[in-house]
Amino acid sequence: MANNYTKGIAGIWEEEHLILKAARKTREAGFTKFEAISAYPIHGMEEACGIKRSWIPYVTFVAGCVGLLAGLALTYWTSAVDWAVNVGGKPFFSLPAFIPIMFELTILFAALCSVGALFYACKIPRIDPPSIDPDLSSHKFAIFIPHNDIGYDETKIERMFKDLGATEVKKTEY
Amino acid sequence: MMKRSPLVLGNKTLKDVTDDICAPVERFPSKGWVGMFLGAKTLLLFYIAILASVVGVGIGLLGVNSPVFWGTMIVTFVFWIGIGHAGTLISAVLFLFRQKWRTSVARTAEAMTVFAVMTAGLFPLLHTGRPWLDYWLFPYPNQRGPLWVNFRSPLLWDVFAVSTYATVSMVFWYIGLVPDFATIKDRAKNKLRRTVYGALSLGWRGTAKNWSHYEMVYLILAGLSTPLVLSVHTIVSFDFAVSNLPGWHTTIFPPYFVAGAIFSGFAMVVTLMTLVRIGFPEFKNYVTLDHMEVMNKIIMTTGMLVGYAYASEFFIAWYSGNQYERFVFVNRAFGPYGWSYWVMVSCNVLIPQLFWFKSMRRSIPVMFVVSIFVNIGMWFERFVITVTSLHRDFLPSSWGMYAWSWFDTGVLVGSFGMFLTLFLLYLRLFPAVSIAEVKPVLHVGYDEKGGHH
Numbered sequence: 001m002a003n004n005y006t007k008g009i010a011g012i013w014e015e016e017h018l019i020l021k022a023a024r025k026t027r028e029a030g031f032t033k034f035e036a037i038s039a040y041p042i043h044g045m046e047e048a049c050g051i052k053r054s055w056i057p058y059v060t061f062v063a064g065c066v067g068l069l070a071g072l073a074l075t076y077w078t079s080a081v082d083w084a085v086n087v088g089g090k091p092f093f094s095l096p097a098f099i100p101i102m103f104e105l106t107i108l109f110a111a112l113c114s115v116g117a118l119f120y121a122c123k124i125p126r127i128d129p130p131s132i133d134p135d136l137s138s139h140k141f142a143i144f145i146p147h148n149d150i151g152y153d154e155t156k157i158e159r160m161f162k163d164l165g166a167t168e169v170k171k172t173e174y
Numbered sequence: 175m176m177k178r179s180p181l182v183l184g185n186k187t188l189k190d191v192t193d194d195i196c197a198p199v200e201r202f203p204s205k206g207w208v209g210m211f212l213g214a215k216t217l218l219l220f221y222i223a224i225l226a227s228v229v230g231v232g233i234g235l236l237g238v239n240s241p242v243f244w245g246t247m248i249v250t251f252v253f254w255i256g257i258g259h260a261g262t263l264i265s266a267v268l269f270l271f272r273q274k275w276r277t278s279v280a281r282t283a284e285a286m287t288v289f290a291v292m293t294a295g296l297f298p299l300l301h302t303g304r305p306w307l308d309y310w311l312f313p314y315p316n317q318r319g320p321l322w323v324n325f326r327s328p329l330l331w332d333v334f335a336v337s338t339y340a341t342v343s344m345v346f347w348y349i350g351l352v353p354d355f356a357t358i359k360d361r362a363k364n365k366l367r368r369t370v371y372g373a374l375s376l377g378w379r380g381t382a383k384n385w386s387h388y389e390m391v392y393l394i395l396a397g398l399s400t401p402l403v404l405s406v407h408t409i410v411s412f413d414f415a416v417s418n419l420p421g422w423h424t425t426i427f428p429p430y431f432v433a434g435a436i437f438s439g440f441a442m443v444v445t446l447m448t449l450v451r452i453g454f455p456e457f458k459n460y461v462t463l464d465h466m467e468v469m470n471k472i473i474m475t476t477g478m479l480v481g482y483a484y485a486s487e488f489f490i491a492w493y494s495g496n497q498y499e500r501f502v503f504v505n506r507a508f509g510p511y512g513w514s515y516w517v518m519v520s521c522n523v524l525i526p527q528l529f530w531f532k533s534m535r536r537s538i539p540v541m542f543v544v545s546i547f548v549n550i551g552m553w554f555e556r557f558v559i560t561v562t563s564l565h566r567d568f569l570p571s572s573w574g575m576y577a578w579s580w581f582d583t584g585v586l587v588g589s590f591g592m593f594l595t596l597f598l599l600y601l602r603l604f605p606a607v608s609i610a611e612v613k614p615v616l617h618v619g620y621d622e623k624g625g626h627h
Contacts, residue, residue: 035382036382037380038382039609040609040613045385054390079326098325100412101334103405104405105334107398108338111341111342111345111399115349122383124378128372131360136380138361139192
């Protein structure tokens with residue numbers, strides 16, 4: 001797994017508004033592959049980093065439709081085709097009675113597939129990914145620029161990070 | 175402008191939040207916790223023994239018999255499923271409504287949901303009497319010719335509703351926990367903790383791209399859970415309403431069951447939160463009196479909703495002109511099980527009226543006692559619905575009483591052992607307040623200098 005990670009340089013900040021500003025400046029400096037790391041979602045960070053809206057809702061919609069049709073297919077095929085039993089004179093294809101099943105399967109498929117899509121989008125689960133600083137999951141913030149990003153120059157980046165108020169700059173793998 | 179009271183007290187910094195919430199997970203358990211855990215575990219062992227006897231000897235040990243074929247197992251099933259609802263409502267519905275106060279209580283409420291649904295799920299399975307054949311409930315390709323389950327039966331809708339609800343609420347809860355597990359992993363002092371919490375955190379890294387997808391999925395799950403939670407108790411009510419027994423066959427059942435579920439669920443959240451505040455005093459800054467007060471207001475509102483439902487049921491029983499329906503309701507209030515009806519009305523309708531007074535809404539001892547009464551009342555509501563309709567139906571020749579045995583008591587009491595054991599383990603092993611969700615709302619109610627508005 002280790003070859004998934006790239007070398008690069010990371011700056012660490014201790015305040016939310018500084019990391020937001022730093023992310024904006026890093027983007028303005030022309031970097032495209034950088035990552036902003038925080039312990040909680042920061043309001044405005046997506047715009048600062050230029051992140052597009054998540055594509056996961058499309059997965060949810062399609063999965064929900066598939067779930068609905070799966071529910072319909074299951075109830076129809078089992079109750080009206082494969083084993084058509086007369087229950088109290090009700091029609092074999094008793095659509096109103098099948099709606100609860102269709103509804104539940106819609107929700108189930110949509111929810112599980114959305115979570116599956118989240119795993120895919122975030123590339124999780126991962127075994128022991130490298131950590132820049134253990135405090136990043138508590139109260140510090142970081143920006144990581146990988147070595148293969150356009151215009152990568154360690155001394156320049158280090159100076160930029162320091163100018164933006166970084167408390168620490170580290171050469172690291174992420 | 176209206177002043178907002180702070181959601182988190184004590185001018186906490188980001189690091190304080192992490193330290194406070196991780197503390198119960200990282201330190202040695204207190205005597206209080208160990209005492210409660212041993213008590214709950216003993217009750218759980220008793221429960222296992224009772225269930226083993228019921229499964230081993232047969233459900234004849236319980237009081238179910240002609241004409242009351244649905245007894246403690248079903249009553250307690252509906253009760254526990256209802257308890258679960260507040261978790262999803264606090265978590266999902268309040269999230270959709272952008273109610274920031276939910277962040278402090280959502281995690282524990284969701285945990286309560288998961289454990290309540292686990293506790294509830296056992297009952298219909300055991301109620302069948304032959305739980306080793308319960309896989310027959312699921313539609314699976316089999317070798318006995320084209321033999322399928324009956325999708326026209328509300329009992330089968332229940333199987334789908336409850337199992338979907340259990341799955342989705344567990345996933346919702348776990349997804350919320352992932353970033354917090356990463357926090358605990360990063361703070362771990364030994365290899366075992368690091369490995370276990372590392373595995374649970376799935377290698378979460380918290381990059382802005384990750385958070386962007388994560389927040390979207392959280393919103394989607396909240397949006398999906400909201401209709402789901404309403405559908406589950408609606409479908410549970412169909413188990414009754416789709417029959418044609420007087421007292422069950424009413425269209426008010428779906429909304430009435432959902433309101434009752436929210437009512438009992440919030441009562442259980444209040445019961446548990448008062449205990450959490452006593453057991454872990456550092457949480458008093460996160461689960462504040464304001465939080466408790468809001469939940470008490472919801473208890474009062476939903477209490478009046480169920481009170482309204484009781485009244486409309488009576489009105490419709492009279493107004494429908496159906497003599498069987500009318501008899502069942504008179505019998506409910508004044509028949510041999512009239513006492514259970516009045517226990518229900520006192521606990522659910524009268525006692526929560528105390529919350530009209532602000533001092534009562536904000537008093538921990540009062541709300542603890544009221545929430546216990548509400549839980550008792552809601553169990554009796556299910557008892558009243560199930561048993562009073564069954565014990566006297568159309569023909570006096572088929573009337574009878576429910577032969578409650580002490581095994582029934584054992585099943586009911588023991589189920590609390592299972593629920594509390596799971597809940598206490600959760601409090602020790604998982605971060606009981608969402609660390610990643612509380613941090614963004616830290617500043618609500620404070621001005622820029624850190625003081626109150």
